[in-house]
Each structure stands twice: as C-alpha cells, then as structure tokens.
Amino acid sequence: MLVNFNEQAEEMIRHTGGRITSCRVLVLGILLAEKKAISHHEIEERIGDDQPLDRVTLYRILEWLSKKGLAHKVISDDRKWRFRTNIYTGSHQHAHFKCSRCTTVICLSDIKTEYCWPLPPGYRSQEVELTVKGLCAACA
Amino acid sequence: MLVNFNEQAEEMIRHTGGRITSCRVLVLGILLAEKKAISHHEIEERIGDDQPLDRVTLYRILEWLSKKGLAHKVISDDRKWRFRTNIYTGSHQHAHFKCSRCTTVICLSDIKTEYCWPLPPGYRSQEVELTVKGLCAACA
C-alpha cells in the first residue's frame, strides 16, 4: 500500500523532469497517503525516526512540490502551512460557518459547493472554499 | 473626522462594560477608520510616534477587541493576523479565484456572495468568504 504511494510519487516526480530523490519520494508518498492537508510537523511525525530528514530539507521539498504543482499549500488559523497533493483536491466539498465572536467552526453540510461557478475562459476549478462568517446561535 | 471615530470607539468600548483606556480607544479608532482588515504592523505604522504603544500591549488590545466582538481577526497568506471592526463586515462581498500553481488571486466580480445561505436556526450571517481554487488560464 505505502509502496504503491511511493511508486506513484516517484512517477509524479519523474514527470516534472526534476530529480528523483528518496526524500522527495518519501514526502510526496506521505502526502498521497493523506486525504487532508497536513503540516510540516505532522509530516515529520509520519516520517518518524526510520529515515531522518532535516527540518529545512522538508521545508524545501514542500516548497518544491508546490512550485511543481504536485502539492499546494494553504494557510490555517494556527498560522501553519498545510500541504496536500493536488490529486485529492475536491474531496472536501462543503461549506463552513465560522462564528466571528467565539471562533467556533461548524460544517454546513446542506451547502454543496460543487456547483459550477462562472470562471473566466480557460480557468479550471479544482476546489471551492466557502466560509460563511457571522454569529452563531449562542453568540447572536 | 478622526475624533468622530474615537468617540465611536469609546462608546463601543463602554458598551462592553470593559475599561475605557486611551490605548484601546486609539486602536479601535484606527480600525474604525479603516475599511479593510489591517495587521498589527500596519496599525503600529498608523499610530506613529505620537502616542507610543508597546508591541505586546497592541497584541493584547487586539485580542481583547476580538474577544469582546468589537473586531475580528483573519489569517492571511503571509501568516499574519489582520483585524477589522465588525461594523464593516459585509463590505467585501465578492468571490476570489486562487490559482493553486502560481498562487495568483483574482476577484470574481460576477459571483455575488450576498446570497442567503441556509444556516442553522439562530445563526446570523455577516460575511461570506468564497474562494474558488484551481488552475488559471496560464497554468491549466
């Protein structure tokens, strides 16, 4: 299973024309095995002590994967970048509500965001991030 | 004009039952004079050297204003918190498109987000943040 992700990772990296290194394969393999976006620290945890990888190298690999379009990064409320492979993009297609007073976030499962939003010609939608902000029942 | 904002700020702070201090009035006044969300650093710049205000105090005031519901904070792609008074909420009601490869952001003025999204009972919408992510014409 993990081997499979690593093969896929290697293939994806090869396709970019960039160098295939064990570190890159390892990191991209971890991202492929994950459906949600994960942070630098979470990736380090998944690596464990088996194959030690320098903090800075991991940062640079993540940056490189983003630049090559194999992953993309999103900023979260904890000021950390989280990374996800672009192939799972579109898997979290529902809206959120965030209370601007108590900051609680809930999922608005009634709202489907797969709707085709009108984009300029040539643009391709992968994912829609929709957050309604306001006051929740307790804070209103 | 600025005086007016300060009076309004003072009134808002009084209404929370919290202490009315010159620092709080100053900061909230600045936020009221601003239509968009601004960062800690940008607030410091607007303060200038007239009324020196400690870095940490400013952080704590902003946190306090958020807790009291007079302002709310949003995280941006530069990993900085930006703060805005809740009264201007709703002023930036259109969608964005962000390219997941080149990270360029454009405004999708065709999409109006004022639409009434179905919320749970008691919830009140103030603002809608809608970002379509994908590939722009140049990267697709």
Next chain:
DNA sequence: TAAAAATATGCAACAAAGTTGCATTAATGT
C-alpha cells in the same frame, strides 16, 4: 562506467510574528 556538472541535503545561524511572566501604572467603585 568514471569524472564533471548540476542540484539536493544537512547544519548553524537567523528572522518574523506572536506569547508569557512579572513589576509598574492607570481606571473604576466605594
């Protein structure tokens, strides 16, 4: 396939944004 060129990695030091502890100062209630 061995050497040269190009690029990735690891280490140390650094930077920016935000946080915590504590003594001092200012605002409010009596």
Next chain:
DNA sequence: ACATTAATGCAACTTTGTTGCATATTTTTA
C-alpha cells in the same frame, strides 16, 4: 481620596519558517 481591580511596558521566550554555505547525491557526458 483611597482601595481594588485591570491594563500597560519591558524582557525573555516560543514557534514557524528562511538563508548561507559546505558536503553529499544525482544526472549528464565523455
């Protein structure tokens, strides 16, 4: 006006991410 309570300022710290440079690994090419 004084006591009480809360806000401010300062110093030191934490966390996340970045930069410079020497070393090691890929890839190219001869």
